[in-house]
Structures are given as structure tokens and as C-alpha cells.
Amino acid sequence: MKPVRWPLLLATLLLIGAGRPWHWSLPLGEAPPPVPVGNAMSGAKVELGRRLFYDADLSANGTLSCAGCHEQHRGFADGNRTRPGVHGDPGLRNVPGLANVAWLPRLTIADPAITSLEAQVAVPLLGEHPVEMGMKGLEAELPRRLGADACYRRMFARAFPERRGRIDIATVSAALAAFERTLISRDSPYDRDRRGQADALSPSARQGAHLFADKGCASCHAGRDFSDGAYHRLEPAKATDPGLVEKTGLTSDAGRFRTPPLRNVAVTGPWWHDGSAQTLDAAILRHGQKLTDAERIAITAFLDSLTDQAFLTDPRFSMPDEACGKRL
Known part of the structure; x- marks a missing residue:
């Protein structure tokens, strides 16, 4: 009997799990939003993106998450005129809502070059005009912080088996974009x-x-x-x-x-x-x-x-209670 090669078996199982077709929750007859070839949808990727969306470790000093500015009960907007960044820099613009962002051809108020959710992640994460999450120059902090969590390592491995579970700006952005594509509001x-x-x-x-x-x-x-x-x-x-x-x-x-x-x-x-x-x-x-x-x-x-009241309260979009079978 040949010995089981556990690393190879685990990698195969992760690949199978991550490769299951994504099922869109859409009204009858509505086509799903466009998805980039290099960032196919998967349940594992959306689950990871949802957790990252609510994680303040994505900011320089650990005080601001994506959800800190994009609150679900406000349509993923903010409620303030503008939102200061992690270092107290004054905000420049009002925080936009995120409903149906997967269909928007342009994703910022005044930059026509940003046309993908993956690219848009860099605006709050790495932007300097104004500084929001303040991670410019601290890109190496992301794999260090997230990689220190065994559950995150498992989640990245499931979400990105083709990248061997790599944790970096690219995979963080891809996971966040996948989650944001599920923020669909069609029941008003x-x-x-x-x-x-x-x-x-x-x-x-x-x-x-x-x-x-x-x-x-x-x-x-x-x-x-x-x-x-x-x-x-x-x-x-x-x-x-x-x-x-x-x-x-x-x-x-x-x-x-x-x-x-x-x-x-x-x-x-x-x-x-x-x-x-x-x-x-x-x-x-x-x-x-x-x-x-x-x-x-x-x-x-x-x-x-x-x-859309259902959108404002949908538990699939809220802060996750657990990850890897354990409460957060």
C-alpha cells in the first residue's frame, strides 16, 4: 500500500473546494456582474474578503477597517461629511455607498482610470491624498500580521490555491473585490x-x-x-x-x-x-x-x-461571527 502524501492531498482538496462554481443571488432573469478573468468568484474567496472587510489590521495603526467607513445599515456609506484617516488627516470626500458596485463602470468620484474593484482597493489602503488606512510603505505588514493567524493562513490557502495561499496586497485586494461583488441590492x-x-x-x-x-x-x-x-x-x-x-x-x-x-x-x-x-x-x-x-x-x-431594507440587514454582508469554526 502506497503512503498517502498528505501535503499533496490537502492541496488537491483545497483546490476542489475553492473551485466550486459561485452561485449568484439575483432576481430571475438578471445576468451576473462582470468578473475579471484573473479573479474568478468562489465561496472561499468571498468568505475571506468578508472577514478582511471588517478587519482593522488592514490599517497602519489597527484602528480602521473598510467597514469603519462603509457601514451596512447606511448602505455601506458612513453618515459623516467626510471621514478622517488613521493619522487624523481630514477626509476629502463623502464616503459612497457600495450597493451594486460590481456593475459600476467607474469606481471613484473623480478618477476615470479606476475601473475594477481590485484596483480600487489601493485608494483607501495605500492612498496619500488623503491618507485613509495609511498602509503606503507598510505593504510587508499585511502578510506579517495576517500570516500570524493560523485561520487566515487556512483561508488564504483555500481562496488562492493557484497562488499557494500567498498573503499580499494582490490577494487581499482580490478577496475584498470578490466580497464587494456580492453586495447586491435588488429588493427595494x-x-x-x-x-x-x-x-x-x-x-x-x-x-x-x-x-x-x-x-x-x-x-x-x-x-x-x-x-x-x-x-x-x-x-x-x-x-x-x-x-x-x-x-x-x-x-x-x-x-x-x-x-x-x-x-x-x-x-x-x-x-x-x-x-x-x-x-x-x-x-x-x-x-x-x-x-x-x-x-x-x-x-x-x-x-x-x-x-432596500433586506440589503441593509442581510447577515451575509455583516461582520462574521466566526472563522475556521471558531468565534472571532
């Missing part, structure tokens, strides 16, 4: 109305939906997630945050920012790219449209109908 009253539930929308919200289209709001807030992905200027450029011009160098891009998606918008305030609109009503008024009070109330009711 608006969605249920679209699927034929006659009583899903209130009369005011239904009127607001018509006004939203008739008043031209939908020309920029277009598509299923209410963003055309393009850059627009609604106010004069400010020196504190000149917008798209920082990346393009074109003076015509000063003050231009990407149209924000509106999924769960009623719970993601404060609003505007700098969080300077303290109420949703104020954000509507700053678009410069002439609206009666009744029209504004109706549009607000429509925007409120984009809130």
Missing part, C-alpha cells in the same frame, strides 16, 4: 414594483418616479443604479477639491464629478461629493431645478423607495 420597493408588485410603491413615490424622469433627473441618474457613470459640474470648482481636472489636467474638467448612484440614497447621507448637503431635500434643491413643494416631496418619496 422600486425593484418590486418593476417586477410587477402593484402595491410596492406609494402614490407619492409613483408620482415622484414620473417627475424624476420628466424633470430630467434621469438623464444623468440613468440605468438600473441611477448613474450614467459620466462626470458633470453642478457648482463652481473649489480649490479644496477641484475634481476631475486633477487627473486629466483639462481646465474644462474643473469641478466635474461622477454622477453618484442612487441605490439606498435615503440612508447614505449626508450628500454631495463633499457631504455638504445635510438633508436629501437640500441635495435635490442644489440641482437648480424649479420644483414646487409637492413635487419635491414626491421626488423624495421616490428616492426613499430605492431603499
Whole structure:
């Protein structure tokens, strides 16, 4: 009888487990989001990404996790105008929600070059303008910190058998991106109305939906997630945050920012790219449209109908209670 080669057997089992097809939780007939060839979805990868999303060890001083700025009950937004970084650096922009980010063609407010979730991870993790999680220059800390945890070593091995369980910026980013692709919001009253539930929308919200289209709001807030992905200027450029011009160098891009998606918008305030609109009503008024009070109330009711309560409370997106069979 030949001896069992346990390392080889373990590697094979990990590969089989990690390679199981990922099953998307989507409404009937809806196609899944695009997934990069180099980062195929797997349950092991999503599980790892979820744990990393809530782990403050991804920040320089261990005080800030991704979830520290992206809170589930707020649609994975923040609730503050801007969020200071780990060293107290003032935040530059309002934290965006993460609903349906897997479908967004551009992933930041004013950098058209960032088009993948994997690349976007570097903005908070390694960015210096402003400093958020502060890991620039500390990249070697990630494998040291995470690798000291036997459970993390097992999770990386299951998630990345083709990379032999390597722990580094690339695999951390890939796992976080995989988890973020599962943050799907498609069960708001608006969605249920679209699927034929006659009583899903209130009369005011239904009127607001018509006004939203008739008043031209939908020309920029277009598509299923209410963003055309393009850059627009609604106010004069400010020196504190000149917008798209920082990346393009074109003076015509000063003050231009990407149209924000509106999924769960009623719970993601404060609003505007700098969080300077303290109420949703104020954000509507700053678009410069002439609206009666009744029209504004109706549009607000429509925007409120984009809130997906199931998404805000889904336990699959919350902080995990355990890993590797043990409580965290």
C-alpha cells in the first residue's frame, strides 16, 4: 500500500473546494456582474474578503477597517461629511455607498482610470491624498500580521490555491473585490414594483418616479443604479477639491464629478461629493431645478423607495461571527 502524501492531498482538496462554481443571488432573469478573468468568484474567496472587510489590521495603526467607513445599515456609506484617516488627516470626500458596485463602470468620484474593484482597493489602503488606512510603505505588514493567524493562513490557502495561499496586497485586494461583488441590492420597493408588485410603491413615490424622469433627473441618474457613470459640474470648482481636472489636467474638467448612484440614497447621507448637503431635500434643491413643494416631496418619496431594507440587514454582508469554526 502506497503512503498517502498528505501535503499533496490537502492541496488537491483545497483546490476542489475553492473551485466550486459561485452561485449568484439575483432576481430571475438578471445576468451576473462582470468578473475579471484573473479573479474568478468562489465561496472561499468571498468568505475571506468578508472577514478582511471588517478587519482593522488592514490599517497602519489597527484602528480602521473598510467597514469603519462603509457601514451596512447606511448602505455601506458612513453618515459623516467626510471621514478622517488613521493619522487624523481630514477626509476629502463623502464616503459612497457600495450597493451594486460590481456593475459600476467607474469606481471613484473623480478618477476615470479606476475601473475594477481590485484596483480600487489601493485608494483607501495605500492612498496619500488623503491618507485613509495609511498602509503606503507598510505593504510587508499585511502578510506579517495576517500570516500570524493560523485561520487566515487556512483561508488564504483555500481562496488562492493557484497562488499557494500567498498573503499580499494582490490577494487581499482580490478577496475584498470578490466580497464587494456580492453586495447586491435588488429588493427595494422600486425593484418590486418593476417586477410587477402593484402595491410596492406609494402614490407619492409613483408620482415622484414620473417627475424624476420628466424633470430630467434621469438623464444623468440613468440605468438600473441611477448613474450614467459620466462626470458633470453642478457648482463652481473649489480649490479644496477641484475634481476631475486633477487627473486629466483639462481646465474644462474643473469641478466635474461622477454622477453618484442612487441605490439606498435615503440612508447614505449626508450628500454631495463633499457631504455638504445635510438633508436629501437640500441635495435635490442644489440641482437648480424649479420644483414646487409637492413635487419635491414626491421626488423624495421616490428616492426613499430605492431603499432596500433586506440589503441593509442581510447577515451575509455583516461582520462574521466566526472563522475556521471558531468565534472571532
